[in-house]
Amino acid sequence: MSGKPSAVPWSTLGLTLAGALTLTQSAVAQSENWYPYTVDVWTTPFDMSSPREVMQYQPVEKASKPWDICVSFPHLKDAYWTAVNYGVVDEAKRAGVGMQLVEAGGYTNLNNQLSQIEDCVASGADAVIIGAISYDGLNNLVKNIAASGVPVIDIVNGMSSPDISAKSLVSFGEMGAKIGEYLVAQHKDDKEKVKVGWFPGPPGAGWVEAGNAGFQSAVKDSNIEVVETKYGDTGKEVQLKLVEDTLEAHPDLDYIVGTAVTAEAATSLLRARGLTDEIGVLSYYFTPGVYQGIKRKLILAAPTDSAVIQGRIAIDQAIRILEGKPYTKHVGPQLYVIDESNIDSFDSDSSLAPANFKPTFTVAPQ
Incomplete structure (x- = not known):
């Protein structure tokens, strides 16, 4: 197995400046391949507060060997991780790796x-891609894996380990901030407080802590009042119970904001109680359920982090590292908010798995 290359100038990576962002993701979607794709590259890798450069990501055409890549997810209980699953599966097939x-x-x-x-x-994996359950809880394992010469790529959720080789993820702090800023903008001229129930997700997960900090910071010193913050696993039953409890405690609630599962559960509950027109719903990430909710005017908005693309880039990072090719250490698709104004025009293939895609656990090397 070849050693890990160091960071190199972006021009050698097949990445070019995005200019004035005249190339939109919709235009990219119309091309035969998913790439080039507009991404942010962190100037100081793994430092989420670092400045970023806007680039066009270009993966390898084909892997030189049928590498065996292990991918670990927290679960496949919701459509968000199904989208990431689709990204790693389709990119592994395209590049010819297992x-x-x-x-x-x-x-x-x-x-x-x-x-x-x-x-x-x-069992012989050449590289490992991890969507971590815990921000700190995998650090000892990652250290041992990296010491054995197997590169580790951190995908979506984030880990604090200094021993990872690369990150394919966005700032969930920025995701939370974007939906917070959106909500603030909707009520910037209101005189009265706007009461919000906030459901950031499972306690202790890196993405949840970041999302919570971003949202709370965005609404601070505004007329948005977070009257309840409830953490919980992203299973639908768990989130539904949290929303029910919050509505009981705060019958005068104006908004429910939280995970995509929260938003999906809330729309059903509000419809059943005749409260659809009384309480607004927002998510701080994007799934097919959120997509349909926005189209049906049941969910107001959600930022997308292009989950499919994060999966694709992680596979490409693994291949580049294994083959000793230049690679970007910290990459994430650019974030943007989806609402009724752009729901019919954005590149949905970057964020959602195809309707007929089923969770897939194995790709044979080609």
Whole structure:
């Protein structure tokens, strides 16, 4: 296995400046391939507060060997992770590498994720892509894997480990901030307080803590009042119970804001209680349910982090590292908010798996 290359000038990576962002993601979607794709590249990798450069991401055409890449997700219980699943599966097929995916069953199952990854590496994986259950809880394992010469790519959720090789993820702090800023803008001229129930997701997960900080910061010193913050696993039953409890405690609530699962659960509950026109719903990330909710005017808005693209880039990062090719250490698709004004024009293929896609755990190398 070749050693890990160091960072190199972007021009050698097949990346070019995006100019004035005249190339939109919709235009990219019309091309035969998913790339080039507009991304942010962190100037100081792994420092989420670092300045970023706007680039056009270009993956390798084909891998030089049929590498075996292990992918670990927290779960596949919702359509967000199905979208990331589609990204890693389709990109592995396109590049001609093998892929084995394991999922831990939920955010309470850290030990399960640890043992699954250990088994994956023991079975001969050349690289590991991890959507981490815990921000800090996998650090010892990652250190041991990296020490054995197997590169680790951090995808979507974020880890604090200094031993990872690359990150394919966005700032969930910025995701939370974007939906907070959107809500503030809707009520900037209101005199009265706007009461919000906020549901950031599973406690302890890196993306949740970041999303919460971003949202709370965005609404601070505005007329948005967060009357309740409730954490919980992103299973629909869990989120539904949290929303029900909040409505009981705060019958005068104006908005429900939170995970995509929260938003999807809330729309059904509000419809059943005849409150659809009384309480607004927003999500701070994007799924097919959120997509349909916005189209049906049941959900107001959500930022998209192009989950499919994050999966694709992680596979490409793994291939580049294994083959000793230049690679970007920290990449994330640019964020933008989807609402009724652009729901019919944005590049949905970057964010959603095809309707007929089913969770896929194995891709045979070609």
